[in-house]
Amino acid sequence: MKIKTEPIFLILVFGILLFLGFGGLFSHQLVHDFPQGTIANDAFYKYNRAHYLIESGNFKYQEWYTAEGRKDTDQDDAPLTYFLTAIYSLNSGIPDFDTYQFLGILVKILSVFVMYLIIRRLNKKIALAAIGIAGFIFIENNFISFHYGWIPITLAGSLIVLVIWILLNQELKYSWIILGLALASIILAHLSEFWYAILIIGLYFCYLLLINKFDFKILKNPLLALIVFIPTTLYYLPVSLRQFFSLASSDGGVVLSASRIPTFPITVLKDFGFLLPLIIVGAILSVYYCLKEKEKFKFLVPILTIMAVSFLPLFNFSDRIYQIRFFWPVFFMLFFGFAIYFILNFNFIKKYLKQYSNEVIILVSISLLFLSINYYYTAPNPSSLIVNQDMWNGMQWIQQNIPENINDNSILVVHGDSYQQVGTFLMFGRIIHQIKDEDYLAKLNTGEVAETYPIRKFIHGYDYYKRTGFFTFEPIKLGKPEWEETRGWEETDLCSFDYYVIDIPSRFPQVTAYNLKIRETLLKNSNFKEVFSNGWYSILKNNNPGADCLGE
Amino acid sequence: MAGIVSLKTIIPELIALENNNNNPLSTLLNQIKQDLKSLGITLLILTIIFIIVFYKENIFTTIWTVLSFVLTFILPGFTLCYLWYDKLDFIERFIIGTMLGLITVGILSYNLSMYLNLNIKIISTIAPIIVTLIYGVIVHYGEINKHREKIAE
Numbered sequence: 001m002k003i004k005t006e007p008i009f010l011i012l013v014f015g016i017l018l019f020l021g022f023g024g025l026f027s028h029q030l031v032h033d034f035p036q037g038t039i040a041n042d043a044f045y046k047y048n049r050a051h052y053l054i055e056s057g058n059f060k061y062q063e064w065y066t067a068e069g070r071k072d073t074d075q076d077d078a079p080l081t082y083f084l085t086a087i088y089s090l091n092s093g094i095p096d097f098d099t100y101q102f103l104g105i106l107v108k109i110l111s112v113f114v115m116y117l118i119i120r121r122l123n124k125k126i127a128l129a130a131i132g133i134a135g136f137i138f139i140e141n142n143f144i145s146f147h148y149g150w151i152p153i154t155l156a157g158s159l160i161v162l163v164i165w166i167l168l169n170q171e172l173k174y175s176w177i178i179l180g181l182a183l184a185s186i187i188l189a190h191l192s193e194f195w196y197a198i199l200i201i202g203l204y205f206c207y208l209l210l211i212n213k214f215d216f217k218i219l220k221n222p223l224l225a226l227i228v229f230i231p232t233t234l235y236y237l238p239v240s241l242r243q244f245f246s247l248a249s250s251d252g253g254v255v256l257s258a259s260r261i262p263t264f265p266i267t268v269l270k271d272f273g274f275l276l277p278l279i280i281v282g283a284i285l286s287v288y289y290c291l292k293e294k295e296k297f298k299f300l301v302p303i304l305t306i307m308a309v310s311f312l313p314l315f316n317f318s319d320r321i322y323q324i325r326f327f328w329p330v331f332f333m334l335f336f337g338f339a340i341y342f343i344l345n346f347n348f349i350k351k352y353l354k355q356y357s358n359e360v361i362i363l364v365s366i367s368l369l370f371l372s373i374n375y376y377y378t379a380p381n382p383s384s385l386i387v388n389q390d391m392w393n394g395m396q397w398i399q400q401n402i403p404e405n406i407n408d409n410s411i412l413v414v415h416g417d418s419y420q421q422v423g424t425f426l427m428f429g430r431i432i433h434q435i436k437d438e439d440y441l442a443k444l445n446t447g448e449v450a451e452t453y454p455i456r457k458f459i460h461g462y463d464y465y466k467r468t469g470f471f472t473f474e475p476i477k478l479g480k481p482e483w484e485e486t487r488g489w490e491e492t493d494l495c496s497f498d499y500y501v502i503d504i505p506s507r508f509p510q511v512t513a514y515n516l517k518i519r520e521t522l523l524k525n526s527n528f529k530e531v532f533s534n535g536w537y538s539i540l541k542n543n544n545p546g547a548d549c550l551g552e
Numbered sequence: 553m554a555g556i557v558s559l560k561t562i563i564p565e566l567i568a569l570e571n572n573n574n575n576p577l578s579t580l581l582n583q584i585k586q587d588l589k590s591l592g593i594t595l596l597i598l599t600i601i602f603i604i605v606f607y608k609e610n611i612f613t614t615i616w617t618v619l620s621f622v623l624t625f626i627l628p629g630f631t632l633c634y635l636w637y638d639k640l641d642f643i644e645r646f647i648i649g650t651m652l653g654l655i656t657v658g659i660l661s662y663n664l665s666m667y668l669n670l671n672i673k674i675i676s677t678i679a680p681i682i683v684t685l686i687y688g689v690i691v692h693y694g695e696i697n698k699h700r701e702k703i704a705e
Contacts, residue, residue, distance in 0.1 A: 007643060011594075015601040028608040030617055057671035059662070083661045083672070084654060090676040092620040093613070107654070113647045162651050172636050174694065178652060185655035188662060232659050235666040 009362045010113065013131050016369060017112065020138040021105035024379030025146060034392030035097035037380055041423030043149025045460065047100040048426040049077055050085035054096060065431045066460035068478045073464035076239050080188035081152040104151035108137050111158035115333045118165050122299050128361045130337030132368030133275055136329035139376045140271040144264065145326050147380065156193030157327040159186045163197050164302040167204050176221045180228025187233055191240055196309050196324065200302045207301045211294055238471045267325040273376055279332050282339030303331050340364060386418045390536035397532045399429040402499060412455065414515055415440045416503030425458045432458045433497065436489050444514040449521045451550060456488035495549035500540040525549045580695050583637045590642045595622060628683035629653025634691040656683045
């Protein structure tokens with residue numbers, strides 16, 4: 001019996017990628033006590049969307065604790081990732097924050113295999129060789145999207161690969177159904193990738209029209225896809241259109257950016273190290289080969305399109321477009337596969353390897369996969385980031401013990417290292433007030449606990465909408481009009497809150513000392529009582545908010 | 553099987569086609585039988601891989617994680633891919649089916665939530681079942697159409 005090498009190879013690659021994706025970030029565990037490896041705002045507020053969906057049961061409204069307590073502001077974030085997270089978290093029993101990362105890593109791995117299938121339609125040997133670069137999906141900055149919580153972008157990027165597969169498999173009967181579904185899923189995952197997908201589809205069909213002498217029957221599938229796309233996205237389309245037009249008309253401009261310096265770590269060509277020359281050679285070879293066989297050029301059109309998109313920020317477009325570069329290892333697979341295949345087809349090699357060519361390509365591919373891991377992979381560190389066990393326990397205590405009533409239970413979070421990423425406030429699940437960093441530090445330097453500090457209520461943006469009809473929205477302005485200017489900072493009496501959340505440890509001993517001083521000063525007052533404490537937090541309850549708390 | 557037998561009795565087209573002595577579902581059923589073996593082996597290997605990668609996790613948690621992923625996403629999408637079982641091999645149907653399962657369950661869940669105001673806890677159970685059933689029906693009629701076209705040729 002002939003052993004089927006392809007499935008064994010693919011399963012082995014899946015195992016390797018799973019190990020790379022989860023080994024470091026998840027510490028070889030599926031269930032954790034608190035979110036792992038998250039370091040940025042987005043990571044907190046995005047996973048929290050899924051959490052709030054489970055908690056509230058629906059996705060219609062923004063989290064009340066980010067919207068000044070209002071429970072009627074329209075949720076306008078693209079919903080797909082949060083629904084998938086909530087569904088899988090509920091069905092598997094894995095915590096929502098773990099599920100969020102889990103799905104992101106899994107769909108990125110899946111995108112490698114979808115690209116493998118795309119290349120396999122061109123040439124199976126090239127596809128086998130292409131896998132050699134797959135490890136890079138979790139190498140260098142390509143892993144950033146998981147630390148930053150950019151799972152919607154990861155999902156949308158993977159779906160672009162699926163769209164390419166569908167385009168190249170149009171001869172399948174009813175393929176318009178899945179084209180419509182794929183497009184719907186992209187717009188429900190992340191808006192910008194939807195426009196990339198439209199560009200890819202547009203250019204792809206332009207190319208097909210050109211080589212088929214403008215036979216417009218070719219356009220049947222994308223037109224039929226609208227039958228699926230429109231009804232499945234009907235509820236969200238007005239929201240995304242409103243977002244699109246309001247962003248397009250905003251002063252800042254969503255498309256053109258003033259700065260060329262990316263605001264986050266991006267993937268650059270040199271990240272591919274010793275594989276880069278192979279990618280470049282492969283790109284040249286593939287273009288040459290596909291130009292010779294015009295029918296094959298259709299494989300290159302979508303990949304060249306998305307490659308071109310990923311360079312747009314160099315021409316002053318928004319640096320957010322760079323996010324698609326986290327999928328470069330997937331899009332480079334075709335070029336890389338071409339290069340390896342070309343090398344193994346040199347006459348002197350081919351002569352000896354003819355009989356076992358598939359097996360040899362697999363060996364080369366696996367070797368390159370291991371080499372790239374060996375040279376370039378650094379396991380991500382799940383700890384030492386923003387959240388830790390004690391911090392998480394404190395946040396959970398607040399959610400379980402402080403009632404939602406926003407007027408009677410105001411919470412002041414005193415300065416802490418983690419709150420540079422304001423998304424952390426969402427994990428309290430309550431409306432949070434924060435002290436302005438600069439003034440906190442100024443008062444820290446004097447060493448005195450002041451009667452007032454510039455304090456603001458944490459609101460995740462001032463402009464919200466309420467959906468009044470299917471296509472109608474009523475704008476809602478949160479906060480006070482002057483907050484646009486002051487960003488919500490108001491000189492506020494320190495004694496006016498019901499609860500005080502005080503961070504004890506800090507990278508700076510002065511912060512620890514000052515926070516302890518605030519704590520001790522408040523506890524001297526008989527109205528104050530410590531209701532929770534652990535290695536991270538001391539939470540105080542004020543039984544008489546507004547009354548003097550600093551005097552004896 | 554009982555479901556398929558009852559479907560045969562209530563769908564006149566199927567009876568007519570069966571009378572033609574050329575049941576359109578027989579090839580599909582054969583394919584499903586073949587796939588069950590491949591699917592079983594694949595899922596067993598995937599579970600073992602998950603157990604190895606998540607070796608610090610309770611083994612039953614890992615098994616349930618894989619199983620719930622299969623039931624929630626893979627099965628619904630894999631069902632639709634039977635539309636093309638004669639064009640796509642098992643590997644293709646498994647990979648593409650997983651992606652299709654993910655997106656369809658997600659899209660349906662969103663719409664169920666928005667239009668019917670159903671709680672996500674209910675949706676998480678019913679959405680994969682609804683998608684699997686709808687795709688089953690699509691495949692069923694797709695197969696009948698395919699058969700009709702063959703006869704017409």
